[in-house]
Amino acid sequence: MASQPKTLSYLDLVNICGNTRIGQRSPIPSAFDSEQLVPLRLSPGSNSPVIGLLRPQIVELLDTENERSLANGGDPIFGGVSTVPGLRTKISFHASIDTHSKRTAVMQEMCARWRDTGLFPDIIGLKKWRSEAYAVYRDPFGIHDYPGGSDAEADENLNFAFEIERAACALFGIVTYGVHMSMYQEVENAMGQKGLKIWIPTRASTKSMWPGYLDNTVAGGIPSGMPIFEALVKECMEEASLNEDLVRAHARSVGCVSYFFRTSKGWLQPEVEYTYDMAIPAGADPTPFEPKPLDGEVESFDFMDKAQVEAEMRAGRFKPNCAVVTIDLFIRLGYITPDNEPEYLKIVTALHTKFDYERW
Numbered sequence: 001m002a003s004q005p006k007t008l009s010y011l012d013l014v015n016i017c018g019n020t021r022i023g024q025r026s027p028i029p030s031a032f033d034s035e036q037l038v039p040l041r042l043s044p045g046s047n048s049p050v051i052g053l054l055r056p057q058i059v060e061l062l063d064t065e066n067e068r069s070l071a072n073g074g075d076p077i078f079g080g081v082s083t084v085p086g087l088r089t090k091i092s093f094h095a096s097i098d099t100h101s102k103r104t105a106v107m108q109e110m111c112a113r114w115r116d117t118g119l120f121p122d123i124i125g126l127k128k129w130r131s132e133a134y135a136v137y138r139d140p141f142g143i144h145d146y147p148g149g150s151d152a153e154a155d156e157n158l159n160f161a162f163e164i165e166r167a168a169c170a171l172f173g174i175v176t177y178g179v180h181m182s183m184y185q186e187v188e189n190a191m192g193q194k195g196l197k198i199w200i201p202t203r204a205s206t207k208s209m210w211p212g213y214l215d216n217t218v219a220g221g222i223p224s225g226m227p228i229f230e231a232l233v234k235e236c237m238e239e240a241s242l243n244e245d246l247v248r249a250h251a252r253s254v255g256c257v258s259y260f261f262r263t264s265k266g267w268l269q270p271e272v273e274y275t276y277d278m279a280i281p282a283g284a285d286p287t288p289f290e291p292k293p294l295d296g297e298v299e300s301f302d303f304m305d306k307a308q309v310e311a312e313m314r315a316g317r318f319k320p321n322c323a324v325v326t327i328d329l330f331i332r333l334g335y336i337t338p339d340n341e342p343e344y345l346k347i348v349t350a351l352h353t354k355f356d357y358e359r360w
Contacts, residue, residue: 007314009314010341010343011347013314013318013324013327015027016028018259018324019262020261021260021356022356030262035055035266038089039090039360040053040173041090042103042161043098044079044092044094050357051161052174055267058172061119062077062078075096076094076096077110078092079093098156099155100155100163101162103162107163107164107168108165111168122265123171123267127208128167130167133164133166134166134176134177134221134224135160136163137159137175138160138161139159140175140270140355143159144159144160146224146225147160166221169269170267173270175270176221177221177274178219178273179229179232179273179274180218180276181217181219181236181251182278183277183278183289184196184197184199184277184278184329185280187282195306196306197303198217198303198304199290199303200216200217200301200309200312201239212299213318214318214322215298215319217291217301220234220239229251232251238295238297240292240293250278250280250281251277252279253276254275254276256273256352257273257275257352258270258273258354260356270355277332306330309326324351327351
């Protein structure tokens, strides 16, 4: 007799998305847990902020990049400190790479060359490359600012540090940011019982990541320099054909979730998703609120009731971070409570992590 597929709990779903801990046991053991990760700092100074985490093969490649630059008559690109021969304890941009424009140029040229020579095809291969710049910040929990003038010295006082190709972030363990919106309607039946329906998209089979999985109503990354809410407005139109005026009138910021995901190949993806709700008003004309695919990233939208959404989540049909956002929605709307979910505290705390940043 064939074994029945496992039904995932809410905590299982949260741990699948936030599957990594730094310096301690991860919730889902991995062959990569024993890797020696090296912090990536912005500059050689002892007080320089940590902006990423590097796996051993990336550290070796950065040494090779230095050798390449020196052989071509240039300066080193990266600097590092070692207390044990052959072991790096930290690595940073070289002191000469001291502005956001220099860092951006170095990373852009290097990552594009890695792409073109076939390195890491599962992350930055031609089919994975996004041609979209993401901002890297000195403080990953700080303000999302952006250079606005010609004063380079003033720019270096910003939280913004440089830009990098979206697909390459996982190679350097850089924190990334996105927006996720759930559009839903709560209704009461004749007996006064509350029900919930959510617009759920199926990702296109042509997507480079998680094709065919279920998603949140609208979700996408935040391009460098774009305000967070404006990124949501853009994604609502591009993915779901939702009118800008409708989004501005009804979308509401409701918080964020954060998690540290490690891919099946070991790449590091600490992420923050800013969450938004769009509640369809009772008695409203449903037509303007009906999402429709536009840019080819969504195959279809279905208006699912909570029971169906939950069944699909427990069967593993949701993209992991979208399951997490939906769990957060269920908590905020009162469907998951301390009285009906024994793992409530573990779930809530795991939805809002700091990536063990103090251990980087």
